[in-house]
Amino acid sequence: MSDVRDNIRIVRETIAEAALRTGRKPSDVRFMAVTKTVDDDRIMEAIDCGVDIIGENYVQEARRKIDKMGKSVEWHLIGYLQSNKAKYAVRLFDMIHSVDRMSLARELDRRARAVDRPVKILIEVNLSGETTKSGAPREDVPGFIGELSMLDHLSIQGLMTMAPWFDDPEDVRPFFRMLRELRDEIARANFPRVEMSELSMGMTADYEVAVEEGATIVRIGRKIFGERL
Numbered sequence: 001m002s003d004v005r006d007n008i009r010i011v012r013e014t015i016a017e018a019a020l021r022t023g024r025k026p027s028d029v030r031f032m033a034v035t036k037t038v039d040d041d042r043i044m045e046a047i048d049c050g051v052d053i054i055g056e057n058y059v060q061e062a063r064r065k066i067d068k069m070g071k072s073v074e075w076h077l078i079g080y081l082q083s084n085k086a087k088y089a090v091r092l093f094d095m096i097h098s099v100d101r102m103s104l105a106r107e108l109d110r111r112a113r114a115v116d117r118p119v120k121i122l123i124e125v126n127l128s129g130e131t132t133k134s135g136a137p138r139e140d141v142p143g144f145i146g147e148l149s150m151l152d153h154l155s156i157q158g159l160m161t162m163a164p165w166f167d168d169p170e171d172v173r174p175f176f177r178m179l180r181e182l183r184d185e186i187a188r189a190n191f192p193r194v195e196m197s198e199l200s201m202g203m204t205a206d207y208e209v210a211v212e213e214g215a216t217i218v219r220i221g222r223k224i225f226g227e228r229l
């Protein structure tokens, strides 16, 4: 068994156990293989093992890979998106996890209207207040989503966060919980076209805790492919 295949099996089992521990169905949690800097052969191997969501950070890199590997899987953008790349992003990606400002949202809406297909997005939330991180500040998110709900070519599916780094994954738990509570708060507001079914949270270091706190998509790179070069 190759290491990629083996690692994917372990990730699946770990997700299923964490889901069951907290009374969730394993099938309610999907995992994305995060493939920035990963070679094509290893991505192809992951797809062969049944991975059905690939996450990429950069539009250019993703465009080359999608041209080569095709759309038999979903491709999600998880990295920072410049507004001037919105045009490509709406054509390439099945979901964009990193919408954190009005100017970008407007441009995505405009470009999605031009291709006559709504674009699925998540709102990236910065929960820790670290200024080096992207994401909308927590307190701005309900108002931001209220405004976004007016843009009829955006399909808002939920929230995404990058948790701060800690040695002990237990320390991240309050941040994941905060994201879930924010999701529930926004869902109660019943904005039009705002779904709030997805919580994209948890990476190699902390995905188990994220699943226990309600993640519906976990984003895993190093645990599957090893350390990035």
Ligand SMILES: *Cc1c(COP(=O)(O)O)cnc(C)c1O
Binding pocket: 034, 036, 057, 078, 079, 162, 203, 204, 205, 219, 220, 221, 222, 223
């Ligand atoms: C790189 C990256 C990941 C994956 O991180 P790992 O620690 O390799 O699992 C997840 N989410 C985002 C936004 C990333 O940039």
